[in-house]
Amino acid sequence: MGYKKEYYIKALADIAKRRLTADELANSNLLSVYLAHPDIKALDDKMNALGLLAVKSAVKLSGADEIINLKKEYEIINAQKQELLNNYNISPSSLKPSYCCNSCNDTGYVNGELCDCVKKIAKEYYFNDLCEKMPLENSTFGSFDLSLYPDDARNNMQEIFNFSKEYADNFTTASKNLLFLGRTGLGKTHLSLSIANTAIDKGFGVIYGSSQNFFNQIQDEAFGRKQGDTLNALLECDLLILDDFGTEFMSTYISSAIYNIINSRILRSLPTIISTNLSLTEINNVYGERIMSRILGNYVIKQFTGKDIRQIQLLKNNT
Ligand SMILES: [Zn+2]
Structure with missing residues (x-):
């Protein structure tokens, strides 16, 4: 590249x-x-x-x-x-x-x-520029607070936490793809970035950011409105983390770029982590069966549960 x-x-x-x-x-x-x-x-x-x-x-x-x-x-x-x-x-x-x-x-x-x-x-500098200003330093496994989850959600979240921690500790470019499902504020981004942190510390090339921004950028570059090679970077990096999947402005070009990235990374056995507020049915409705079947056949799916922990955290900090 x-x-x-x-x-x-x-x-x-x-x-x-x-x-x-x-x-x-x-x-x-x-x-x-x-x-x-x-x-x-x-x-x-x-x-x-x-x-x-x-x-x-x-x-x-x-x-x-x-x-x-x-x-x-x-x-x-x-x-x-x-x-x-x-x-x-x-x-x-x-x-x-x-x-x-x-x-x-x-x-x-x-x-x-x-x-x-x-x-x-040079590649590290390029990847850093691509990754948005996400709160990477604050998002570690150590700062993930399971006590914020309601009793009925804690066991499930403990399991997802343990799974993610083990995934990060044993991360290689042959690791599995993950799909984090769940409403806003349940800790999907926090755990994705914790995995990113660990993988970066191990020397892997990680790209993370909001799906919407990446695909807008890829489209702008394809139509000559911006300079860059975001598509290739997303295809090639050791670990790609697409946050807020489902918020993209859909166009024919973006839809095929999404399929290209998901499919090519599966074919190259390079891991991808997708987090989304959409349900599986909604993913199917928004992206169609072609993308859905690639995800279902090749991703480990984790359903986040609980109440918006950011709200609970805010209330806790203000009392
Ligand atoms: Zn040298």
Whole structure:
């Protein structure tokens, strides 16, 4: 998938920062070692000098023998240095920069091509931009309050909570699709975002947001009213969370885009979580049998119950 240039620029800036931090740390470790053990610095100075002599010999036609001798000398001094490091209990790796990416050593490029680590960061920036300002920080399993549910709903909600927590803890791109049904204010968004939080922490590419906004955006991009590649991002991400499914302004284009996303993600075995205020009958009426049968055959359905817990929470906070 291609991303806008700005995402790559941001990603490359991040990588450059990583490299600088690793270099600075290694440098400061080396300076401390030199201060404490001048004998190590003396050996390093000798090796640097031999390196320069080898460069000079390399440009001379008759320099081959000289280079072999210099190399031997270098190896002897290097062995002495390693012995000293060992005696002083200094790990040689602490004196070398420890880069995050082994493929490009945090330069961002491998053989002149952008490294995968840059693409990964650019993708994260793109996904973040797509995800709306949803209260991700406040929506965790720890902040889900089962005591707000009435007695007759609590067992069911406890079961859904446990199921969602286990789903999140064991999340992989082979996880199942989920359909959260239930009226507004029963905690569907809270649990979906808790799953998103856990999956993001595990390093998965998660896109979440209101179904209406995504499909409006996809339609606007298809008809050239906006720039972007939302459709592909929604098709490709590791976990897609469509909140408030059923609030879209339906058009022929949107209806086929919805089918495309639901169906393609099933075919690619990529998990999707849909939450909706609609009942199964209403989904069937709004989206038709084609979408309905894909959902029924491939989604685990959870029916949320209880009273609007946001109302109960408000009342609780005001007393
Ligand atoms: Zn890299």
